[in-house]
Amino acid sequence: MDQINPEHNSIGWIGTGIMGVPMCGHLIRAGYRVFVFNRTKEKAGELLNKGANWCDSPVEVARRSDVVFTIVGYPDDVREVYFGKEGVFAEPVSDRIFVDMTTTEPAIAGEIYEKALACDCFSLDAPVSGGDVGAVKGELSIMVGGDKEIFDLVKPLLGLFGKNIVYQGKAGCGQHAKMCNQITVAGVMIGICENLIYCKRAGLDFHTMLRSVGSGAASSWLLDNLGPRIMEGDYNPGFFVEHFIKDMEIALDESRRMGIDLPGLELVKSLYERASALGHGRLGTQALLLALEDFCGDEKRGYKEV
Amino acid sequence: MDQINPEHNSIGWIGTGIMGVPMCGHLIRAGYRVFVFNRTKEKAGELLNKGANWCDSPVEVARRSDVVFTIVGYPDDVREVYFGKEGVFAEPVSDRIFVDMTTTEPAIAGEIYEKALACDCFSLDAPVSGGDVGAVKGELSIMVGGDKEIFDLVKPLLGLFGKNIVYQGKAGCGQHAKMCNQITVAGVMIGICENLIYCKRAGLDFHTMLRSVGSGAASSWLLDNLGPRIMEGDYNPGFFVEHFIKDMEIALDESRRMGIDLPGLELVKSLYERASALGHGRLGTQALLLALEDFCGDEKRGYKEV
Numbered sequence: 001m002d003q004i005n006p007e008h009n010s011i012g013w014i015g016t017g018i019m020g021v022p023m024c025g026h027l028i029r030a031g032y033r034v035f036v037f038n039r040t041k042e043k044a045g046e047l048l049n050k051g052a053n054w055c056d057s058p059v060e061v062a063r064r065s066d067v068v069f070t071i072v073g074y075p076d077d078v079r080e081v082y083f084g085k086e087g088v089f090a091e092p093v094s095d096r097i098f099v100d101m102t103t104t105e106p107a108i109a110g111e112i113y114e115k116a117l118a119c120d121c122f123s124l125d126a127p128v129s130g131g132d133v134g135a136v137k138g139e140l141s142i143m144v145g146g147d148k149e150i151f152d153l154v155k156p157l158l159g160l161f162g163k164n165i166v167y168q169g170k171a172g173c174g175q176h177a178k179m180c181n182q183i184t185v186a187g188v189m190i191g192i193c194e195n196l197i198y199c200k201r202a203g204l205d206f207h208t209m210l211r212s213v214g215s216g217a218a219s220s221w222l223l224d225n226l227g228p229r230i231m232e233g234d235y236n237p238g239f240f241v242e243h244f245i246k247d248m249e250i251a252l253d254e255s256r257r258m259g260i261d262l263p264g265l266e267l268v269k270s271l272y273e274r275a276s277a278l279g280h281g282r283l284g285t286q287a288l289l290l291a292l293e294d295f296c297g298d299e300k301r302g303y304k305e306v
Numbered sequence: 307m308d309q310i311n312p313e314h315n316s317i318g319w320i321g322t323g324i325m326g327v328p329m330c331g332h333l334i335r336a337g338y339r340v341f342v343f344n345r346t347k348e349k350a351g352e353l354l355n356k357g358a359n360w361c362d363s364p365v366e367v368a369r370r371s372d373v374v375f376t377i378v379g380y381p382d383d384v385r386e387v388y389f390g391k392e393g394v395f396a397e398p399v400s401d402r403i404f405v406d407m408t409t410t411e412p413a414i415a416g417e418i419y420e421k422a423l424a425c426d427c428f429s430l431d432a433p434v435s436g437g438d439v440g441a442v443k444g445e446l447s448i449m450v451g452g453d454k455e456i457f458d459l460v461k462p463l464l465g466l467f468g469k470n471i472v473y474q475g476k477a478g479c480g481q482h483a484k485m486c487n488q489i490t491v492a493g494v495m496i497g498i499c500e501n502l503i504y505c506k507r508a509g510l511d512f513h514t515m516l517r518s519v520g521s522g523a524a525s526s527w528l529l530d531n532l533g534p535r536i537m538e539g540d541y542n543p544g545f546f547v548e549h550f551i552k553d554m555e556i557a558l559d560e561s562r563r564m565g566i567d568l569p570g571l572e573l574v575k576s577l578y579e580r581a582s583a584l585g586h587g588r589l590g591t592q593a594l595l596l597a598l599e600d601f602c603g604d605e606k607r608g609y610k611e612v
Binding site: 141142173177179189192194201203218221254258264265268 | 435436447470474475479485486489490491492493494495497500501503504505509511514515517523524526527528555564565566570571577601602
């Protein structure tokens with residue numbers, strides 16, 4: 001492949017969740033012939049209605065597509081999609097490009113890369129940031145690892161999903177960059193939620209406090225965007241607690257493997273696990289506040305009543 | 307006083323440190339007659355050269371000024387300035403306004419407020435954010451507690467120091483808002499420094515990582531501003547480690563008093579104490595990275611050699 005275009009190339013899509021559906025929709029809108037697989041077929045319904053072709057397995061997707069995108073849930077799901085009995089590598093293929101957009105272990109990205117190379121294929125790891133809203137708008141941030149030439153070849157397709165598309169280095173580097181993102185988010189989240197707990201107890205008005213704190217050294221995207229939602233008692237997910245826990249686990253596993261300790265991330269993960277144990281796994285990451293209030297033994301849950 | 311102007315009013319200034327000198331300079335430039343005291347007279351030299359009048363004690367400043375600003379170091383310094391043997395309240399005064407701009411305990415703000423009221427004076431607590439650069443430029447963020455009418459009266463003076471001047475509520479609320487700021491900063495700082503430790507170990511290029519992480523959900527003022535300084539090995543203080551420790555101690559004491567736990571802040575404070583124990587108390591807050599690397603048992607200090 002010298003270039004990828006709707007006239008000559010078919011695209012495969014594996015994983016039609018909250019992110020996958022709108023992302024794959026952009027490919028269909030761009031005129032590509034798309035082959036879709038998902039563990040739960042019903043979730044692909046919207047895409048099939050728009051003209052996507054159903055496949056019964058990942059390997060069938062790989063057989064019928066030149067470029068295969070995957071965006072599934074957990075590292076084990078990625079392994080199953082690639083190395084499972086009906087995974088994309090279950091039959092001999094060649095001259096394919098695999099792009100895993102799941103946030104997963106950097107080591108898996110390396111395994112996929114090696115396996116792809118061994119059968120004259122290529123792969124990229126390309127996790128995203130920006131949530132379902134970013135996916136719908138085509139405004140995701142995409143962090144890419146793999147061979148630079150393959151990145152250049154696939155970049156126009158990634159451009160259908162995202163705005164900020166950055167080549168981070170060799171296979172796994174996309175995943176590492178995503179870990180940097182999530183490690184930072186963890187710290188910012190505890191800073192924000194502890195602020196809000198203090199703010200409430202001190203009797204300050206949240207919006208007035210935000211006028212001081214939200215524009216200087218303490219300012220952040222998350223304070224601006226999640227702060228007001230927390231104060232309104234809105235815990236609807238932009239990004240699920242349980243998925244964030246998965247990301248933090250990956251980052252901590254990688255850190256240990258690299259011989260470093262991240263005590264802040266350890267603490268934040270333990271608080272998110274507390275949120276999950278309280279039944280908040282499918283709430284948005286702002287539910288860290290509920291875990292902190294539980295930690296404080298505060299009987300009030302959330303800030304709705306303030 | 308109905309209004310404050312250089313023709314009719316004299317201003318007192320107590321505390322001529324890294325913040326106080328440029329702030330007081332703005333008052334002199336605006337044409338005010340200024341009376342200055344500092345524990346170490348030499349540090350007031352620049353202001354005296356510009357025309358400020360020296361006083362031998364806080365009480366002398368109070369005697370000769372209509373509005374007295376104080377910005378000193380630690381809570382005990384504030385107590386000494388207000389309630390000490392030669393403190394501003396050591397002699398009967400009336401019709402004065404005291405504005406404490408030190409970041410200090412909300413309870414002290416309340417004590418000053420009560421004492422001021424009892425002698426027909428007024429007080430505001432008005433801690434700032436924005437560092438020495440903000441002080442020089444007159445672009446500080448100022449968080450104010452006290453009576454609203456007094457805030458309105460003093461606001462034009464505060465406007466000489468700051469841009470974002472917000473009335474936060476009754477006496478102590480300025481200090482509480484500052485605590486909200488510092489609690490948030492603590493979380494953001496650990497998120498950033500743990501990111502950078504991971505980034506380095508994973509072999510990512512910092513600036514490339516920042517292109518992905520610095521513009522989305524993980525973005526923050528501190529990542530943009532301190533991240534590059536850390537990577538260049540620049541630990542010069544914008545804000546001293548030892549002063550940040552003081553602020554975190556105040557926030558934690560207040561939190562305990564209010565019956566809440568802030569585990570993130572506890573952790574970050576302990577790491578900054580580690581930085582201080584390593585001899586980094588007079589470095590900038592980005593030296594949290596050095597404490598984390600020590601925590602990791604990493605023999606490399608800082609990122610200069612990357």
